[in-house]
Amino acid sequence: MAYDDYVTPSSVEEAVAALASLRGAGRIISGGTDLILQLQHREREASCLIDVTTIRGLSEIKRDGSFVIVGAAATFAQLERHPIIRGQAPVLAQAASWVGSPQIRNVGTLAGNVVNAQPAADGSIALLALDAEAEIANLTGRQWVPLSSLFVSPGVSRVDATMEMITAFRFRPQASLEGSAFERFARRKALALPLINVGVRVQLDADRSRARAVRIAIGPVAPVPFRACEAEKALLDRELDEAAVREAAAAAALESKPRSSLLRAGKEYRVELVRVLTQRALSRAIQSARG
Amino acid sequence: MANTQTLRMVVNGEQVELEITPSDTLAMVLRERLGLTGTKIGCEEGECGACTVLVDGLPVNSCLYPAVKAQDRSIRTVEGLSKNGELHPLQRSFVEHGAVQCGYCTPGILLSAVALLEQNPHPTDDEIRRALSGNLCRCTGYLKIIEAIQAVAASQ
Numbered sequence: 001m002a003y004d005d006y007v008t009p010s011s012v013e014e015a016v017a018a019l020a021s022l023r024g025a026g027r028i029i030s031g032g033t034d035l036i037l038q039l040q041h042r043e044r045e046a047s048c049l050i051d052v053t054t055i056r057g058l059s060e061i062k063r064d065g066s067f068v069i070v071g072a073a074a075t076f077a078q079l080e081r082h083p084i085i086r087g088q089a090p091v092l093a094q095a096a097s098w099v100g101s102p103q104i105r106n107v108g109t110l111a112g113n114v115v116n117a118q119p120a121a122d123g124s125i126a127l128l129a130l131d132a133e134a135e136i137a138n139l140t141g142r143q144w145v146p147l148s149s150l151f152v153s154p155g156v157s158r159v160d161a162t163m164e165m166i167t168a169f170r171f172r173p174q175a176s177l178e179g180s181a182f183e184r185f186a187r188r189k190a191l192a193l194p195l196i197n198v199g200v201r202v203q204l205d206a207d208r209s210r211a212r213a214v215r216i217a218i219g220p221v222a223p224v225p226f227r228a229c230e231a232e233k234a235l236l237d238r239e240l241d242e243a244a245v246r247e248a249a250a251a252a253a254l255e256s257k258p259r260s261s262l263l264r265a266g267k268e269y270r271v272e273l274v275r276v277l278t279q280r281a282l283s284r285a286i287q288s289a290r291g
Numbered sequence: 292m293a294n295t296q297t298l299r300m301v302v303n304g305e306q307v308e309l310e311i312t313p314s315d316t317l318a319m320v321l322r323e324r325l326g327l328t329g330t331k332i333g334c335e336e337g338e339c340g341a342c343t344v345l346v347d348g349l350p351v352n353s354c355l356y357p358a359v360k361a362q363d364r365s366i367r368t369v370e371g372l373s374k375n376g377e378l379h380p381l382q383r384s385f386v387e388h389g390a391v392q393c394g395y396c397t398p399g400i401l402l403s404a405v406a407l408l409e410q411n412p413h414p415t416d417d418e419i420r421r422a423l424s425g426n427l428c429r430c431t432g433y434l435k436i437i438e439a440i441q442a443v444a445a446s447q
């Protein structure tokens with residue numbers, strides 16, 4: 001493998017300073033479940049890896065005022081079990097439980113998932129449905145940015161892991177009259193990347209019959225994690241009955257542009273999966289919002 | 292010449308200290324430097340689980356795990372399962388139930404099973420399947436493995 005050095009800074013400031021002094025030759029590593037293979041296959045180069053997973057507090061999951069805060073280095077194993085995530089962001093707990101295998105979930109992190117920038121990344125799809133923000137730290141300080149602004153193209157993130165790092169994610173916890181759900185279809189139930197995955201979050205109005213807000217995220221149907229805005233619109237200002245859910249799912253299928261993949265599935269099949277999985281996710285989220 | 296780093300970790304209850312190259316994986320250090328060849332290498336891509344070891348009690352794929360991450364942690368490999376020449380109850384049960392054929396997957400599966408029973412002493416068959424979902428076996432068809440684990444769970 002290419003790198004000659006591996007350091008474990010004890011603070012975010014130290015990590016960012018190390019990146020700066022390496023002038024592009026350093027790179028953040030968390031679990032390494034994507035990066036180690038990419039370095040072995042020479043798809044990425046770095047002379048020094050900066051491991052942020054032992055920075056105090058970076059894998060913490062907590063409530064803070066009106067937000068749930070998830071540390072960048074929280075693993076999928078933590079997320080799938082944590083009471084705050086299970087109770088206040090079920091879409092994220094469910095997504096985490098699907099990732100890879102127990103061995104991958106024990107080390108793979110949410111920030112690694114996001115910065116690796118795959119359009120079907122399970123963590124990214126759930127965070128997009130939650131309308132999450134990411135906190136980015138670099139030499140100029142720290143700032144919160146919308147998750148949706150972080151994706152450029154497959155494998156390319158706006159976060160430059162040679163110069164900056166994500167420290168945390170935050171989103172509003174699910175309150176009463178809200179529900180969320182994650183659906184996923186793959187060739188096997190473990191260790192298989194999704195043919196399609198869908199995350200949704202729904203907020204109902206006080207009489208539980210109409211939607212006040214809906215977010216639908218779908219992968220991999222575009223070069224980046226995709227938000228199905230037409231499908232969302234199809235659910236607003238009307239009775240949330242079965243017909244509404246069916247029409248929204250059809251709208252999602254229409255606006256999704258999956259590719260055919262010899263290994264995974266043809267695009268016609270994937271479009272049909274978008275329709276079916278969106279319908280299932282919406283039905284489950286609405287049901288749980290109705291309580 | 293690449294840099295070296297001092298790695299201190301506990302392996303099967305014993306403190307070890309050695310100089311490693313920062314790009315060494317844990318699998319490589321266990322096998323080539325410590326001679327613990329019970330940990331197998333299959334795919335080297337995180338897919339097969341033959342290289343599974345426990346790090347602070349959690350199963351990880353040691354083929355993808357930078358050895359540096361093991362600093363100050365406790366590692367368990369299949370060599371650490373037997374005590375005073377006696378097989379671990381799971382090992383004995385695997386033999387008795389015919390859950391071992393070629394044996395290549397067995398060390399990894401045993402460690403996934405050890406971690407499962409430590410967290411969940413009486414798992415359902417589905418919980419066992421999920422705990423083993425990162426371990427491939429090309430020989431047994433898994434059923435005898437599940438029976439072997441259930442037998443140990445029932446006896447404890």
Ligand SMILES: Cc1cc2nc3c(=O)[nH]c(=O)nc-3n(C[C@H](O)[C@H](O)[C@H](O)COP(=O)(O)OP(=O)(O)OC[C@H]3O[C@@H](n4cnc5c(N)ncnc54)[C@H](O)[C@@H]3O)c2cc1C
Pocket residue numbers: 027028029030031032033034035036052072073098099100101104107108109110111112113114115116120121122123159160161164165166167191192193194336337338
């Ligand atoms: C066998 C296998 C199965 C898998 N299955 C799935 C699956 O089902 N679903 C899925 O979504 N993914 C899957 N993955 C991919 C991978 O496990 C995830 O994307 C994981 O979340 C990556 O996290 P990590 O901590 O290991 O990232 P790393 O490999 O450490 O890093 C990935 C990228 O993110 C950057 N990075 C990491 N942390 C930060 C940070 N804090 N700030 C800035 N940049 C950072 C790194 O520089 C690198 O570019 C699988 C991988 C394997 C090997």
Ligand code: FES
Pocket residue numbers: 331332333334335336337338339340341342343352353354355
């Ligand atoms: S050798 Fe590590 S998972 Fe296959």
Ligand code: FES
Pocket residue numbers: 390391392393394395396397427428429430431
């Ligand atoms: S016994 Fe041969 S691979 Fe499992």
